[in-house]
Amino acid sequence: MAKPSPFTLKGASLFDGLSDKARKAYEQRCAWRRYGRGEQIIDRMSDTREVFFIVEGAVRVVNYSSSGREISFDERHAGEFFGELATIDGKPRSATVEAIFDTLVAVMPPDDFRRLITEHPRIALTIMMRLAEMIRASDERIMDLSTLAAHQRVRAELVRLARPSLRPNGTARISPLPIQADIASRVSTTRETVARVFSELIRHGLVRRESDALIVRDFARLEQSAAEALHVDE
Numbered sequence: 302m303a304k305p306s307p308f309t310l311k312g313a314s315l316f317d318g319l320s321d322k323a324r325k326a327y328e329q330r331c332a333w334r335r336y337g338r339g340e341q342i343i344d345r346m347s348d349t350r351e352v353f354f355i356v357e358g359a360v361r362v363v364n365y366s367s368s369g370r371e372i373s374f375d376e377r378h379a380g381e382f383f384g385e386l387a388t389i390d391g392k393p394r395s396a397t398v399e400a401i402f403d404t405l406v407a408v409m410p411p412d413d414f415r416r417l418i419t420e421h422p423r424i425a426l427t428i429m430m431r432l433a434e435m436i437r438a439s440d441e442r443i444m445d446l447s448t449l450a451a452h453q454r455v456r457a458e459l460v461r462l463a464r465p466s467l468r469p470n471g472t473a474r475i476s477p478l479p480i481q482a483d484i485a486s487r488v489s490t491t492r493e494t495v496a497r498v499f500s501e502l503i504r505h506g507l508v509r510r511e512s513d514a515l516i517v518r519d520f521a522r523l524e525q526s527a528a529e530a531l532h533v534d535e
Contacts, residue, residue: 313354314380331407336400343398350411354382358404373486454488455498456527463517476514
């Protein structure tokens with residue numbers, strides 16, 4: 302009889318609606334690993350196929366240019382998962398994944414992940430919807446890079462970060478406080494440009510910086526400013 306896991310996947314959104322018995326069966330098939338801040342979890346182009354569920358902490362999905370410049374694509378937090386693309390198509394990893402903080406992950410073997418989506422169509426549909434969301438986000442970023450100036454791209458990124466926490470009164474809270482270098486990496490500009498845009502937005506009253514968050518005071522105006530120039534030089 303398999304030894305019960307000391308951890309749980311109960312907080313993993315992908316398992317919402319699955320019975321406790323079914324979830325625990327998959328927990329027993331996982332390995333549980335801890336990674337320190339900045340430690341690499343997945344190496345781009347490696348041939349590993351496992352899927353990772355974040356139990357504690359957060360990770361950053363990145364790639365590096367030939368010159369060594371870091372390009373940040375996404376962040377994943379507790380309750381989310383990553384690594385599914387290589388499991389689905391059998392090809393090498395498409396990006397590097399690093400721990401942002403001390404992070405605990407459940408590592409599911411590829412055969413078990415494929416069994417999970419085969420036996421539970423609702424979970425398969427959830428993954429399809431997530432992949433569709435990733436494609437839409439990529440299309441949006443490609444359009445931004447092709448049509449917007451750098452300062453507008455910074456605003457557009459802040460709009461994306463703020464949207465999930467948008468409140469009925471038109472405010473939002475981006476937490477933790479966005480790191481300027483990370484935003485610069487995502488929108489292909491410099492940290493100095495991001496700093497200038499932040500200063501401009503604060504001066505115009507659109508955002509307010511707190512110790513652990515960026516408060517969007519007027520989401521509608523911030524969204525509008527992503528398509529308009531506010532006299533910030535490139």
